[in-house]
Amino acid sequence: MVIYGGIADDFTGATDLAAAWRSRGLRTAVVLGLDDQAASTDGLNHHDAVVVALKIRTAPVAEAVDAARRAARLLRELGARQLYSKYCSTFDSTPAGNIGPVLDALSEGDCRGQAPGAVVVVPAFPAAGRTVYQGHLFVGEELLENSSMRHHPLTPMTGSHLPTLLEPQTGHRVGLVPWATVQSGAQAVRAGLDRLGSDGVRYAVVDALTAADLTTIAVATSEDPIVSGGSGLAAGLPQRPDRPTAIPTVPGHRAIVAGSASAATRGQVAAAREHLPHQRLDLDALRANLPGEVERLRTWASRCWAEEPEQPVLIYAVGELAHVQDDPQVAVLVEEALAACAVRMADDGARRFVVAGGETSGAVATALGVRALTLGASLGPGLAWAHGLGAGRGGDPATGFNLVLKSGNFGTPTLFVDAWEHLA
Ligand code: ADP
Numbered sequence: 001m002v003i004y005g006g007i008a009d010d011f012t013g014a015t016d017l018a019a020a021w022r023s024r025g026l027r028t029a030v031v032l033g034l035d036d037q038a039a040s041t042d043g044l045n046h047h048d049a050v051v052v053a054l055k056i057r058t059a060p061v062a063e064a065v066d067a068a069r070r071a072a073r074l075l076r077e078l079g080a081r082q083l084y085s086k087y088c089s090t091f092d093s094t095p096a097g098n099i100g101p102v103l104d105a106l107s108e109g110d111c112r113g114q115a116p117g118a119v120v121v122v123p124a125f126p127a128a129g130r131t132v133y134q135g136h137l138f139v140g141e142e143l144l145e146n147s148s149m150r151h152h153p154l155t156p157m158t159g160s161h162l163p164t165l166l167e168p169q170t171g172h173r174v175g176l177v178p179w180a181t182v183q184s185g186a187q188a189v190r191a192g193l194d195r196l197g198s199d200g201v202r203y204a205v206v207d208a209l210t211a212a213d214l215t216t217i218a219v220a221t222s223e224d225p226i227v228s229g230g231s232g233l234a235a236g237l238p239q240r241p242d243r244p245t246a247i248p249t250v251p252g253h254r255a256i257v258a259g260s261a262s263a264a265t266r267g268q269v270a271a272a273r274e275h276l277p278h279q280r281l282d283l284d285a286l287r288a289n290l291p292g293e294v295e296r297l298r299t300w301a302s303r304c305w306a307e308e309p310e311q312p313v314l315i316y317a318v319g320e321l322a323h324v325q326d327d328p329q330v331a332v333l334v335e336e337a338l339a340a341c342a343v344r345m346a347d348d349g350a351r352r353f354v355v356a357g358g359e360t361s362g363a364v365a366t367a368l369g370v371r372a373l374t375l376g377a378s379l380g381p382g383l384a385w386a387h388g389l390g391a392g393r394g395g396d397p398a399t400g401f402n403l404v405l406k407s408g409n410f411g412t413p414t415l416f417v418d419a420w421e422h423l424a
Contacts, residue, residue, distance in 0.1 A: 354406065
């Protein structure tokens with residue numbers, strides 16, 4: 001029976017939340033998008049937690065709200081008692097949204113029921129260096145506004161005080177549960193949330209500096225119909241005795257498809273180039289003849305596997321920042337090409353993929369026809385192998401794929417080389 005229902009504003013955010021729940025011993029699945037719900041939710045009732053992966057971080061507000069409402073309805077139908085609105089731990093949003101509008105939609109009417117307390121806002125994720133103190137979000141040692149997020153092309157974060165960031169996005173008041181209260185324990189946090197709620201405050205940013213703080217907040221909100229945050233709050237749930245749900249392992253060739261330009265991915269590409277066969281997308285060739293470039297890479301990969309079938313092959317878009325072209329059309333071409341490469345490699349027998357980048361993961365999973373994922377054991381914060389259900393093109397629908405869908409900035413430098421060892 002589904003207890004927890006996640007609504008994630010992007011695909012890798014969904015696998016991040018799912019990996020956190022799985023690491024606490026919950027049987028967890030991810031539904032990729034809201035198309036063809038009947039196919040993707042079939043058989044999910046026996047999971048403890050289900051996350052719906054949406055692509056609404058920078059969508060028009062009305063579209064984001066509509067998708068979040070539909071996801072909430074689906075999760076409630078599956079039996080979810082608590083909805084978890086998952087956004088980025090760097091609070092990626094603009095004054096127009098979409099964190100506030102989505103929270104407003106989820107916390108109105110029936111969804112929130114009669115719960116009197118303020119809804120928590122917990123982006124803190126200490127394992128990834130995100131902490132919140134006096135309502136200010138820090139990335140490592142820096143305030144959010146001084147981190148690289150200041151220059152994000154779509155959601156530049158030029159402030160760090162979360163109540164000030166959230167208030168313009170919602171018609172409701174935003175308060176704070178300070179760290180001193182969190183230190184006093186779950187009952188104190190609960191009392192603080194109820195007090196704010198009865199004063200007419202809809203949302204409460206809660207300070208958190210450590211994993212123990214997140215556990216305190218998770219315990220305080222265990223009965224809340226709605227919570228919100230990065231994946232840290234989910235990782236704060238008390239550990240359940242692990243009910244093993246070893247995912248099926250699908251035999252087949254191995255490939256890494258990296259479309260992210262993030263620092264962590266560039267480091268992983270550099271480390272993998274030392275050990276694995278690798279090819280970078282040729283952007284000029286791509287512009288001139290996309291199918292031709294895809295075919296070149298496919299032929300190269302199948303030659304590698306002919307020599308060594310177990311060897312992972314790496315296809316990547318960016319080795320160094322100079323490779324990035326400031327042209328949205330190039331970004332779309334790269335996504336299209338990497339997705340096509342994945343499908344072609346699947347046609348040739350690839351069944352195990354590590355995919356780097358949020359947008360890239362969405363493009364690849366969709367192209368492979370994967371509608372839902374069951375999460376396996378953790379590969380580190382925000383990362384896990386998954387088994388893709390409902391496999392379509394390229395794969396055998398009866399067996400599907402094994403996938404790691406990785407946010408650009410996640411993972412250790414050697415992830416592309418050693419992730420495979422964790423897939424028993
Ligand atoms: P991350 O999780 O690091 O943000 P994403 O996959 O979400 O990674 O985003 C990376 C984006 O950059 C994708 O749209 C991808 O197609 C695009 N991209 C990749 N390589 C290049 C390049 N050389 N020039 C321009 N855009 C690129």
